[in-house]
């Protein structure tokens with residue numbers, strides 16, 4: 455993928471591009487492209503499949519995310535306006551969405567997350583200890599992907615021996631290029647395997663409840679009714695999608711950034727109190743989530759004349775890298791005073807796991823630099839990133 459796209463004509467007076475967000479590309483190519491589009495227009499049409507609108511105006515993205523009445527979560531995938539699946543709570547609109555959020559809130563509250571800090575720190579420290587004498591590693595495979603996945607499995611009460619299987623499923627589901635999986639058969643096989651796995655986990659807990667989130671969810675009531683297996687399953691699938699790839703991607707960008715900015719790395723090693731703002735800045739500058747919504751009525755957003763039923767893509771990167779909102783927006787500045795980024799989204803669907811994600815990211819960066827303060831990119835590697843969510847594919851560091 456090149457960083458620029460030739461226009462593919464116009465659509466209702468706006469530029470059209472054959473823009474397919476599923477495609478990977480060279481490192482930061484997606485971010486460069488969003489910056490270029492944000493400079494030239496507020497929105498455009500993608501001609502991929504049945505077509506969809508893409509908003510590239512920072513404030514308009516945030517406003518749309520907050521306006522759930524107009525921009526519904528009934529579909530959150532631009533290529534599937536009428537999805538055959540349901541992810542809970544992501545694909546619910548208020549008021550049912552709010553009920554689920556209240557029920558889930560306890561397990562993901564700042565208090566509940568803080569209670570896990572010791573365990574989170576221990577897991578991170580042990581994983582880094584295992585590679586610190588190796589002089590180098592693929593830090594995504596050896597650390598960034600394993601650490602948060604293991605924590606998440608513990609929260610859900612899933613057997614830790616299944617970690618390699620989970621990492622394999624995440625790869626098959628989210629990281630295959632078009633060439634590796636031209637007809638999406640491998641992706642489908644992984645989705646079916648994940649689905650079967652959670653069906654079995656739910657059945658086991660119906661028989662013998664345990665002290666975990668999934669068992670607790672079985673005791674909840676919505677409008678006086680217990681939650682059925684189908685909805686529990688939809689919840690598990692969403693947690694898998696939301697919880698397994700996002701923190702690894704962020705740790706990858708953090709280590710990449712510190713490896714390529716030695717001054718900042720030395721500053722956080724000398725003064726670890728700079729880590730928290732640096733982490734926020736990395737979340738902002740390398741924003742990688744691209745939410746989508748389905749319009750419930752005809753509406754103009756970012757200059758796009760959206761019709762009821764059409765899909766709209768709302769990339770967070772354009773808001774978080776908007777020069778009107780942030781001075782020197784592409785700079786990771788540990789002394790920046792404003793941290794009002796929207797890397798965790800905005801509006802009713804703002805990330806439920808943000809406290810956990812922040813803890814894991816801060817702990818990962820702190821524990822890493824206590825043990826491996828000096829490192830650099832290994833030579834002779836071709837750095838690329840995935841499509842959909844812009845995580846680095848492989849990142850080899852040496853120290």
Ligand code: HEM
Pocket residue numbers: 519530543544545555606692693696697700701704743745746797798799800802803804805806807808810811
């Ligand atoms: C750095 C890591 C993370 C980032 C950047 C991130 C980002 C996001 C964003 C942008 C959304 C909103 C999507 C939308 O508007 O359609 C979201 C939703 C969500 N996230 Fe995260 N996330 C992260 C980590 C996590 C973790 C660790 C968990 C759980 C363990 C989690 C659970 C969720 C859930 C359940 C939702 C859906 C909330 C709802 O629909 O009300 N996230 N996340």
